[in-house]
Amino acid sequence: MAYGEEMIKALKDRGQQLRRDCIRCIGVGVAGHVGGSCSSADLVAALYFHKMKVDPENPEWEGRDYFLLSKGHVAILQYAALAERGFFPVDDLPHCKDIGFYLQGHPHLGTPGIEAGTGSLGQGLSLGSGMALGLKMDGKPNRVYVLVGDGEMDEGQIWEAAMSSSAKKLDNLCAIIDNNGLQAQGRIEDRLPSEPIADKWRAFGWNVIEIDGHNMEEILTALDEAEGCKGRPTAIVAHTVKGKGISFAENQVGFHNRALTKEEYDKALEELA
Ligand SMILES: Cc1ncc(C[n+]2csc(CCOP(=O)(O)OP(=O)(O)O)c2C)c(N)n1
Numbered sequence: 001m002a003y004g005e006e007m008i009k010a011l012k013d014r015g016q017q018l019r020r021d022c023i024r025c026i027g028v029g030v031a032g033h034v035g036g037s038c039s040s041a042d043l044v045a046a047l048y049f050h051k052m053k054v055d056p057e058n059p060e061w062e063g064r065d066y067f068l069l070s071k072g073h074v075a076i077l078q079y080a081a082l083a084e085r086g087f088f089p090v091d092d093l094p095h096c097k098d099i100g101f102y103l104q105g106h107p108h109l110g111t112p113g114i115e116a117g118t119g120s121l122g123q124g125l126s127l128g129s130g131m132a133l134g135l136k137m138d139g140k141p142n143r144v145y146v147l148v149g150d151g152e153m154d155e156g157q158i159w160e161a162a163m164s165s166s167a168k169k170l171d172n173l174c175a176i177i178d179n180n181g182l183q184a185q186g187r188i189e190d191r192l193p194s195e196p197i198a199d200k201w202r203a204f205g206w207n208v209i210e211i212d213g214h215n216m217e218e219i220l221t222a223l224d225e226a227e228g229c230k231g232r233p234t235a236i237v238a239h240t241v242k243g244k245g246i247s248f249a250e251n252q253v254g255f256h257n258r259a260l261t262k263e264e265y266d267k268a269l270e271e272l273a
Pocket residue numbers: 035036037039071073074119120121122148149150151152153178180182183184185242
């Protein structure tokens with residue numbers, strides 16, 4: 001399917017807007033997950049502003065699609081998307097992580113639009129798999145999307161969920177793997193090499209699509225293809241850049257969860273404008 005230029009541009013702009021929101025969310029002098037938020041921003045923009053059926057007025061609407069942030073440490077990105085989509089005020093974002101506030105460092109149930117508590121890496125795909133199975137058993141058409149980190153794939157539970165999801169033929173389940181090549185402490189290749197990622201998911205019985213995770217047309221095409229695939233779940237392996245859009249953070253392990261100085265904060269917002 002071809003997508004209009006205007007639509008592609010609008011969604012790319014959304015991605016940049018989410019990145020700016022993340023920077024505002026983190027602020028100055030407080031640790032925050034800039035790198036993994038920026039690598040996933042275009043994927044999340046495509047889901048929340050194009051692909052997924054959601055109703056901000058009624059977050060628990062029965063007809064909704066489900067999104068699970070298995071790499072829950074980038075909660076600020078999901079909060080940015082939910083706020084921009086109208087689930088809660090954008091002005092609340094900078095209060096993220098205030099003691100007792102409803103936007104905490106990892107997503108938790110009770111925040112509008114959050115389907116599960118995530119952030120203990122490895123669990124989100126199992127949760128999504130169970131939801132997809134339940135929806136199927138009830139004969140419902142809702143879809144489930146799970147964003148998984150490439151470092152997160154070190155967790156054995158990811159592969160248990162991968163195996164059972166294909167055994168159960170969960171074609172309403174789509175895992176999106178943010179393949180930015182870095183985890184918290186270094187390059188995936190140096191810590192625990194995971195390549196060939198696509199072949200591994202294929203071997204577990206999944207339909208696999210590899211894309212440039214910053215190319216909006218490729219993202220939309222992959223999401224449509226995933227929806228059309230019958231009899232097995234789809235894994236979209238999205239090649240991305242950690243810290244995408246911020247020159248001094250791109251591909252820098254240090255920006256996994258580093259606090260920004262005032263100068264860095266200003267420069268990041270300037271570059272993302
Ligand atoms: C079970 C568990 N172990 C360790 C952590 C700490 N931790 C948070 S983020 C992270 C690295 C994740 O890397 P990746 O999935 O590639 O995320 P990204 O680079 O996209 O931010 C780790 C080890 C955690 N949250 N949960």
